[in-house]
Amino acid sequence: MPDQPHVIVIGAGFTGCAVAHDLALRGIRATVLDRGEIASGTSGRTHGLLHSGGRYCVNDKESAVECIEENKILRKIAKQCIEFNGGYFVALNESDLEYAPLFEAGAQECGIEIEKIPVDKALKVEPNLNPNVLAVYTVPDGTFDPLRLALAFAATAKKNGAEFRPYHEVTGLIMNGQGNVTGAEVWDRVTNHKYKLHGDMVVNATGAWAGAITKMVNAKASVVPTPGIMVAYDQRLINRVVNRLNAPGDGDILIPQRRMVCIGTTSFEVSDADYIPIEEDQVEFMYRCAVELVPAVKSTNQRGWWMSARPLVGSGESGRSLARTFKCFDHKATDNIDGLVTITGGKATTCRAMAETTVDVVCEKLGIRAECVTRETPLISYRNYYLS
Amino acid sequence: MIDTPSVPKPRESTWLWLFKIISGLLIVVFLGIHFVVNHLLAPQGLLTYEEVILYFKNPIVPVMEVLFLVFVIAHSLTGLRSIFLDLNPSDKLLRAVDIVFIVAGVGFAVYGIWLAWVIASTSV
């Protein structure tokens, strides 16, 4: 279809891939550009927690409701990438116990199925759990495989006509005489040549790097790259996600992945997320947090540590208090620049919803009437992404 | 969706592989018997024509030697075929090589049996 509208998506993380998937299903031609491959930025480096929303159900109910809804949808459409073993919220001290009633009320309000189970039962299922645990709640948490979840979205998008150009870095945006964005200047890093790509709309799905793209046209996107550290240990000590029953803080989630357990995370702000050095004391701090939840971590070896820069929306407040929900900026409204939409914030669990919102905006701007069907569309095997 | 494909021409199948492995193990067994028999019947070694002829007078010997020979030929040719597969031959070439190997194998086996018979029936 030559007159099919063409949307350029910058960024092949969760959001970019999910946006391409949604665009393709609504009959819009999508070209995804990324300077790396699929999920080479924040997406690949996520903790891998499929949130039940339990973590946010007291302080950030909007995020919590998004999480549980998307949790259920992803378990249906992306079963291949999700290890759904459930999770625990555990109380280890008096302060944790005081949080319990708030947690129960919040979970009920947000529609998250939790259950208080006897401590001895929990210890039987997860024998490596801290034996001094005072209370245990089950939640429908899961773990997902970060790269493969993004690949599954990309594979399905590709099957439906979207085009992916990995290792193609956007070096600038093309503006027309009216000051509107009509395309992107691209550097193909594989063959080392530069070219221009024109489109009817550009979606900036670069997450923590959204500001770098909008800066090219002097537009604003209030995104703060907020990295956190995560550390992996080389034994699979638990099969369920273990959360600390308290207000979200540092180092309070321990996740089983493959043959490891991973603890996370911290939160601080940086200006440039391209390379974030590791702070030694943070690694040690994570170790202490992990040992508190699962003392057997002491008998393991450290397998890896890494930094991941969350794209948090808003500024002027410190990281933990920034909402974990997402935001879609139509730059026509914010900066009077047409043809550019930025989607950022949010979390991996809600990437499908982020794409839905973004593509709704894109459709409205392009004057296309098409319903979002990603809720009901199962993703095909992630390996199909590599089929040419 | 990608399905598990069926394979029309396996080129190397269970049976050929199993044959190679089992003939290999049998060679080891026969080689063991060979050493034992050799040690019992000809402790000095078979260094002259006469000794060999005498050695073959024992009826166990020609039978054992022929069986040993057949398995060694079979094992060597199936083994060579495996190595030949590493050269990525076309189906046509592989078929030609198969025929050459079968002819050579049968030829050498017949030759070996004839030789054993000649020796066993020679009198000193």
Place this chain on the structure above:
Amino acid sequence: MNSEKWNITLIITRQKGDAKPYTQSFQLEVDPDEYVLDAIERVWAFHDRSLVFRHACHHSTCGACGMRVNGTEKLTCITPIRDVTRDGGTMRVEPLRNFPVVSDLVVDMSDFYVRLEQARFGQVAPVDEANLGYEKDPDDGGDYERLVDCIECGCCISACPISLTTPEYFGPAILAGAQHSYSITRNPKLLDFVDQENGVWRCHSAFECTAVCPSNVDPGWRIMDLRKRVIGHRIKKLFGRK
């Protein structure tokens, strides 16, 4: 981790488009407890933005960053620099072997992924479908061997001497995947799939795959187990039983 600093020479194999590959050296100051991937990423961030390398999770759960470091297949995100070189030493990073090179350190794994799909290997699974391996001896790294720990990094294919000789050979991960899915589904089609020239008989028991696997998986053992199952199936079929 401590404040110890090493000066190393990082030698990276580069290749753009159809041009011939060449090597490029970078002098770096590193913390020996950093991972090899951190050093490569720093080269990209501060020295040469044209460097192409594949990476995602940075903690050995995705398998994107398999490369050859000083001649051995490593998952670079969990390989401390201390393990592969010394202060003042060199660290030579090349793309994996036995795959076509896309650019620099990135290889084209599409054939590999297609074959994994043909072997019907689903590798993210809940606990009750995951533990189909065996308890390893403590001196062999301990822990339980699970094929769902396979991260499809391609290290085993790169290390395998048969894959080196014959790219058509399925390779360790695929045969192990077929063994895993057969032990769940008992689908005889999988046995037919591997019972051929490029399948289970091509393996020549070098066990390189098991030696280099960064994920505690034992593809060598699984290929042997698959052989046993194929032979058993064929013999049963010969006697008319299914």
Place this chain on the structure above:
Amino acid sequence: MKNASTPANFWRWFDPRSHSISTLGFALNRITALGLTLYLYMHLIVLGKLAQGPQAYDDFIRLAHSPAIKVGEMLVIAGGLIHGLNGIRIAITSFGIGAHRQRQIFIGMMAIAVVGTIIFAIKMFSV
């Protein structure tokens, strides 16, 4: 196939760089296989002299007492031991025995091969 194989790939298995010990088994098995096959058919042809009567055979045996031939025989024995013992490892692991311990089995087998070769050498050269 994008990574098409060429006959030249055949020679790659001689490349010993950065391999673990069991690959040595693989390479040794191939090399000894070729050597033993060569020996087998030469041997069969030589034994044909038995059919030509005592003179032909005894002449040949005299020739065989030269040190060069003795060294050749040693190589055949060593090759046979290596190939046979390594073959046993491949066979039993393929039937599901000892696959977890194949490296130790390989080292043990090769140790037997070395000891066996030495015993034969002593026997052969002391005569």
